[in-house]
Amino acid sequence: MRIYKAKDYNDLSRKAANIISAQIIMKPDAVIGLATGASPIGTYKQLIEWYNKGDLDFSEIRTVNLDEYKGLSPDDVQSYAYFMKTNLLSHVNILPENANIPNGLEEDPEVECKRYDKVLHSMGGIDLQLLGIGGNGHIGFNEPGNNFDKETHCVTLTEATIDANARFFESRDDVPKYAYTMGIKNIMQAKSILLIASGEEKAQALYDSFYGPITPNVPGSILQIHNHVTVVADEAALSLILKEHEITTGGHVL
Ligand code: F6R
16 A cells, blocks of 8 residues: 655645546556545546546546435436536546446335446456545445445445535535445455545544554555555645654655
C-alpha cells in the first residue's frame, strides 16, 4: 500500500485522475469501480477535461458504482445515478449500457442484491475501484460493525452517515434510511483500489484505517490486507498520520 500526500483538493483530484487515466490508457476496456460524494467530484472534472482535449477514450470502459440509495429513482436529483450522470457519465463517451449502478427502485433487496452481484461477477473483476471514506471509516455504505464477507446487500444507514449526507438534501428527514451497497467482499476482490480523502474530518478515519487494528468497527481497515491499494489524501486528511510519519513526494509505503 502506498500513501501519497496532495497539497490540497485540486492536487488530490489531479493525482487521482492521473491514476485512473493511466489505468484507462493501459487497459482501454477496463472495469472501473466508481464512487459518489464530494471527494471524487474534482477527479471526475479532471477526467472530463482530459477527455475533451482528446487525451482519454472511455468507449470500451465499463463502470460499476459502489452504491445507491434505496427508494430513489435515477431521475431523482439526490440519487447516485443522477450524481454520476451529471458529474461524469453525460460528459464522456462511456456507453450507457456499460455504466452500472444498483437499482434504487427495486423494492426487494434479495432481487436487487443478487442482480448486482451477477453484474459484478460477469465482468471478470474490477480493475480499479475508486473509494472515498466516511468520517466513521465506512467504505461504500459498509458501516462500522458490518460483516467483512458480505457481497452486495441492503444496509440501514447509521445516524452518523445520515448526518454527514444531510448536507446534500433539503432537510435531514429527506435522507433515505436504506441503501444498496457493494459489500466489503466485492470491494476486496478489485484488482486495485484507489482511496481518496480530503479535509480534517477524514483524519481520524484515515489514521484508524491504515495504522489501527483491522476491525469491522473501522471498515476501511480491511484495506490493509489488500495487495494493491493507493491512497491519495490532502494534508488536512493526513494530519494525524503526518504527526507520526513523513510522506515524501514518492509516497509512504506501508
Ligand atoms: C459514495 C460512497 C461513500 C463515500 C463516503 C465519503 O459512493 O460509497 O462511502 O465515499 O461517504 O463521502 P464524501 O466524499 O462525500 O466525503
